Amino acid sequence: MMRAHPWVAFAVRRAGRLVVSLLVLVTASFAMIHLVPGDPVRAALGTTADPQLVAARRHALGLDQPLLTQYWNFISGLLRFRLGESISVDLPVSQIISTRLPATLQIAVPAFVLIMALAIPVGMTAAVLTREGRRRRGELAFTAVTGVFGAVPEFLLAVGLVALFAVAFPLLPVASRGGPSSYVLPILSLTLIPAAALSRIVRVEALRVLGEDYMRTARAKRLPARLVYLRHALPNLLTSSLTLGGLLFTSLIAGTVLIENVFAWPGLGTSIVQAITQKDYPLVQGVVLVYGVAALLLTFLVDLAVAVADPHSTIRGS
Template sequence: MTGTRVAALGDNVWLRFAVRRGGRLLVSVWVLLTAAFGMIHLIPGDPVRAALGPTASPELVEARRAALGLDDPLWQQYLHYFRDLFTGNFGTSLGSGLPVAKVIGERLPATLEIAGYAFLLAVAIAVPVGTAMAVLTRGGRHRHAELAFTTTSAVLAAVPEFLIAIGLVFVFAVSLGWFPVAGRSGPESYVLPVLALAAGPAAILARITRVELLSVLRADYIRTARAKRLPAPRVYLRHALPNALTATLTLGGLLLSAMVAGTVLVENVFAWPGLGSTIVQSILAKDYPLVQGVVLVYGLGVLLVNLAVDVALALLDPRSTIRES
């Protein structure tokens, strides 16, 4: 009976999928944590001396190093590092003296807001635009529209977020005065940072949506739907678009990870009080415990987004999960 139950579990595709993805996540998290630990010891300079200043006495520096455990053997610091992480202790900021977890907790919502809004805006723009361009240019029609779309989207995708941010600030904040230059002071202060983050990903997603939809529109079942004289909106929106969104969803998850990383530069352009500006300030101040904590949060965010994309794709297309298993 036990053998039968084990065999049944082994034949469960979704269980194997969960075990495989969970194992990859654990290995990735271990690599991330180890890399963050090694970063502190590979960066040149003494973080304690940088935090206390050049005038601090050697005795004070040594006492501070001993209090932080930096005089312990490396393997012992590594074990203490993992122990502290599993107990929720991310260390103490060398600059402010506040717990790193508290600093991250105060700054994380601001970063998640602009990254989340930018992702929603990118999808809201990309899917309709990509769909419209696929319908408009299918079969080689409207070459001028296709050229204009591909050129514009390629330029937007190639320009870095911080250059788009600087351009938006110059035009809409400095020249026209429509939006604030910097800060997080109200709904209008979200517009430019969100646009700066969303512009490039929206262009990439729109191109992918168009290409995938053009491929789907050449499929036999679409020809059958047209032969049945189904209304065009039903053919495009109900039959074609859902089958074209798998690649868009995959790329969208990767772009969401890139958006979170892109907040580092965009937040500094707009003086946005999130993790992006925090990590730059902490690097300049050599506040390594805070740098380490922020890097961990960014890395874990990317890993969780990728896991969510894997799960969503498995739910949308279970056959791919069976083939991988």
């Protein structure tokens, strides 16, 4: 069956790699608590905590059991969507994550959509306008603007947006999640830098596509520009754009940690910083696991989307 359907074989291979990667991620997240020097329970409760309280907490967390037993309990708990108990707030880690995850997705997903919606048309338009050495000033302006945005750290950009739109011109709220206006600055902070970087890459790739023989043939047939660029050029940009977009989204998830703390956004980013500060290792472990699983699943979905967009080269090269 797989020989007759190479796309199925490709999907099965990618799914197998996903399973192996997930197993490695789960094992690494489990080992994280045991590789931290000292006793995580003692570190969370403080050096002056009652030894009986420390022992009771270790027993409640299962940290007094053999390592293999702890690993099996961890795996079986994951299969039931149980990530253990938080040391600092005495709540299930899964409950904390389910409460905080929507807030993170509410800024990460719109930011990703905006990145793709801005970077691809801007990069392609810049390539069309500046191909074959045309409009040198426009090329320099595009390179300068995107270069400046691409070089600015996300944290600094977020602070600059706060200073401009919340302090100098008090148009938008600074912190917390309230009405629709409270989403603007966090989403912009996550969008501008990746969109600038991706648009530069899209422009370079579009210039390559526009120089191909089939593009010259399409222009020689005097086809309308809309057909030339949208029907012939754009589909050939989707493969690289999807791949880069998937990589950007995985970095975007990590970028939410900084942005959420700048804007006091009640998402996973603020949770993991607070957990690290309070030495709440089970919560850190759970949040890291969620971030890792999200990145691996997104990479898997991007691979499938690229295979659909360009099945021959992708499946043959896998």
